[in-house]
Amino acid sequence: MPGEKDRRRSIGARRNPATEAAVLAAAREVLAEAGYAGFSVDEVARRAGAGKPTIYRWWPNRADLLAEVYFADRAARIPEPETGRLATDLAALARSYLGAWRGSPAGAALRGLLAEAQANEAALVVLWERFLPRWSEPVRGVLGEAARRGEVEPGDIEMLAELFSGFLWLRLLTGQTDDDRAAIDRVARLLASARGRKV
Amino acid sequence: MPGEKDRRRSIGARRNPATEAAVLAAAREVLAEAGYAGFSVDEVARRAGAGKPTIYRWWPNRADLLAEVYFADRAARIPEPETGRLATDLAALARSYLGAWRGSPAGAALRGLLAEAQANEAALVVLWERFLPRWSEPVRGVLGEAARRGEVEPGDIEMLAELFSGFLWLRLLTGQTDDDRAAIDRVARLLASARGRKV
DNA sequence: CGCTGATCGGAACGCACCGTTTCGATGCTG
DNA sequence: CAGCATCGAAACGGTGCGTTCCGATCAGCG
Numbered sequence: 001m002p003g004e005k006d007r008r009r010s011i012g013a014r015r016n017p018a019t020e021a022a023v024l025a026a027a028r029e030v031l032a033e034a035g036y037a038g039f040s041v042d043e044v045a046r047r048a049g050a051g052k053p054t055i056y057r058w059w060p061n062r063a064d065l066l067a068e069v070y071f072a073d074r075a076a077r078i079p080e081p082e083t084g085r086l087a088t089d090l091a092a093l094a095r096s097y098l099g100a101w102r103g104s105p106a107g108a109a110l111r112g113l114l115a116e117a118q119a120n121e122a123a124l125v126v127l128w129e130r131f132l133p134r135w136s137e138p139v140r141g142v143l144g145e146a147a148r149r150g151e152v153e154p155g156d157i158e159m160l161a162e163l164f165s166g167f168l169w170l171r172l173l174t175g176q177t178d179d180d181r182a183a184i185d186r187v188a189r190l191l192a193s194a195r196g197r198k199v
Numbered sequence: 200m201p202g203e204k205d206r207r208r209s210i211g212a213r214r215n216p217a218t219e220a221a222v223l224a225a226a227r228e229v230l231a232e233a234g235y236a237g238f239s240v241d242e243v244a245r246r247a248g249a250g251k252p253t254i255y256r257w258w259p260n261r262a263d264l265l266a267e268v269y270f271a272d273r274a275a276r277i278p279e280p281e282t283g284r285l286a287t288d289l290a291a292l293a294r295s296y297l298g299a300w301r302g303s304p305a306g307a308a309l310r311g312l313l314a315e316a317q318a319n320e321a322a323l324v325v326l327w328e329r330f331l332p333r334w335s336e337p338v339r340g341v342l343g344e345a346a347r348r349g350e351v352e353p354g355d356i357e358m359l360a361e362l363f364s365g366f367l368w369l370r371l372l373t374g375q376t377d378d379d380r381a382a383i384d385r386v387a388r389l390l391a392s393a394r395g396r397k398v
Numbered sequence: 399c400g401c402t403g404a405t406c407g408g409a410a411c412g413c414a415c416c417g418t419t420t421c422g423a424t425g426c427t428g
Numbered sequence: 429c430a431g432c433a434t435c436g437a438a439a440c441g442g443t444g445c446g447t448t449c450c451g452a453t454c455a456g457c458g
Binding site: 037111112114118119121124155158159167169173193195198 | 235323331359364374385386
């Protein structure tokens, strides 16, 4: 009876792209419906109609999978604002991040990735090597532009990026991803006016 | 043979303070030796010579236990610096927090508390109601003093506290609790010079 | 004085998940 | 055509969660 739903199987001695897509889609679904609390490899495998060994073959850590889900999400691709003023750029950037976290599984994925990194050494490595550099690109981009305009001391870029990232993460981790424009604008102005040179 | 180690038991219809102390001490030990990765209620119960139901009776969540361990730690009681200059106060405060996290189980406890809050609704409530207000007291104290001296706009206190906390937490969560004086000083000067008033 | 009732440690429960192993079937690749 | 990496399924041992039962303990109350 060939009317039955086709089961995905091996396509030979190479990775099956359909399986890869199904796993990522399933992971995304689980995060969207149940958040990180409902995220488990078993559940993802069930939904994807995939075997657990298949998942572990390609994503050795849960953190690996979470990081890939994060960036696979279109909403998580943050546009780099260019208004010519640091305060407004930072505010727009913050609203983009928080909005993406609110409206897509990316927020749950990052919450999970950070949680994972607190108990799992390998997850911390993923966070450092795979996630952080790519994630913070827009932040460093905006600050770099501001430095070229002279709005920011080049030596301040790194710590400003850390302060900005810390603010966003704190909001995410404490469940405050709402669009709090007053707070965001104030933080953006604070950072744009800050100077770290020794006096 | 009364030479055997006395087993703790019920002392009647009231909480046994010896049990409470033994559980907190055991939790502290586990965190110190194995970090949050090795932290489990079963293990704490084993070490404390206590029953799991006893632990769950008094600490309904793992988060409850972690929060209490955090504050029970002497090292986690951060002195409030008073040098009369915001930048130096913030720097001293940051070094106190990071030093406490580095040298005591408090850091592991907070990492666990934050991780827990990402998957557990009840833990998020503990974080908000039990942990955050008490934890951020020194931060708000230093900023409040600075406001009274006129170094800080009162309307900026809240967001400066969030930026400062976010920075510390980011460092903790990414495993950077080392005493990076250059970075800490620069962050302190950045925050002390920031102004959020609308222009 | 004796009863009530909350507490204690211990043991075991059902459930869920982790990460791994084994299996037979599949179909490129050389 | 034969070798071999891949696939899904099933099951494994181990661990932890949060709960339930048990018998023993003893302060507080009538």
